[in-house]
Amino acid sequence: MNMQEVFLMPKPMKISGRSSTITAAFVTAIIPQIKPTEDEIHKALKILKIKPENMQCAYCGGTYSEWDHLRPLVLNKKPTGYFSHIQNLVPSCGKCNQSKGGANRHWKEWMLGTATFSPNTRGIKDLKKRIKRLTAYESWGNVGPINFAEFVSKDDWNRHWDNCKSLHEDMKNAQEHAVKVQQALQQGLKKYSTKVVKK
Numbered sequence: 001m002n003m004q005e006v007f008l009m010p011k012p013m014k015i016s017g018r019s020s021t022i023t024a025a026f027v028t029a030i031i032p033q034i035k036p037t038e039d040e041i042h043k044a045l046k047i048l049k050i051k052p053e054n055m056q057c058a059y060c061g062g063t064y065s066e067w068d069h070l071r072p073l074v075l076n077k078k079p080t081g082y083f084s085h086i087q088n089l090v091p092s093c094g095k096c097n098q099s100k101g102g103a104n105r106h107w108k109e110w111m112l113g114t115a116t117f118s119p120n121t122r123g124i125k126d127l128k129k130r131i132k133r134l135t136a137y138e139s140w141g142n143v144g145p146i147n148f149a150e151f152v153s154k155d156d157w158n159r160h161w162d163n164c165k166s167l168h169e170d171m172k173n174a175q176e177h178a179v180k181v182q183q184a185l186q187q188g189l190k191k192y193s194t195k196v197v198k199k
C-alpha cells in the first residue's frame with residue numbers, strides 16, 4: 001500500500017482566500033431593511049402554505065433556521081438592487097441557504113440543479129409544488145431592483161467601493177508577501193532534518 005494515500009496535509013489558509021466574503025460584506029453592510037407587518041408575515045406564510053406553528057424551509061420542507069433572500073443581494077461582485085424586505089425573503093434551512101448562496105444561480109435553477117445539498121440533489125420529492133408556491137411568492141412582491149446609487153452622493157457611493165477595492169488589494173499584497181515569508185521558513189526548516197527515532 002502507498003502510505004502517501006492515507007496522509008493528508010492540512011490545507012494552508014490564504015489571506016486572500018476570503019475575497020468573495022469581503023465583497024458580500026461590503027454589499028450587505030449597506031443594504032436597506034424593511035421590517036414586515038404582522039399581516040405581511042401572515043400573507044407570506046399563506047402563499048408558501050407554511051403554518052406559523054410548524055415553520056419549515058420553503059425550498060425543501062426541512063427545519064427552518066433563517067429567512068433567505070429569494071433573489072440574491074450580490075451578483076458578479078455588485079449589489080443586484082434587491083434588498084431585505086419580506087417580499088424578497090423566504091423561510092429557509094441552513095443547508096438550502098448555504099447551497100443556494102454557493103451555487104450563485106436563479107433560485108429555480110438551483111432547486112432543480114445538481115449543486116451540493118440543492119433540493120434536487122437531496123432527492124426532495126415535492127419540488128414542483130414548492131416551485132409553484134415560490135413563483136407565486138415572487139409575483140406577490142414584484143419589487144424590481146432599486147438603483148441604490150441614486151440615494152447617496154456620488155462621493156459617498158464611490159468611496160464605499162474604493163474601500164472595498166483597496167481592501168482586496170491589501171489582501172492580495174499581503175498574500176504575496178506571506179508566500180515569500182513561507183518559502184523562507186520552508187528553506188530554514190531544512191536545517192532541522194527530522195530525525196527518526198529507532199526503537
Ligand SMILES: [Zn+2]
Nearest residue numbers: 057060093096
Ligand atoms: Zn431547505
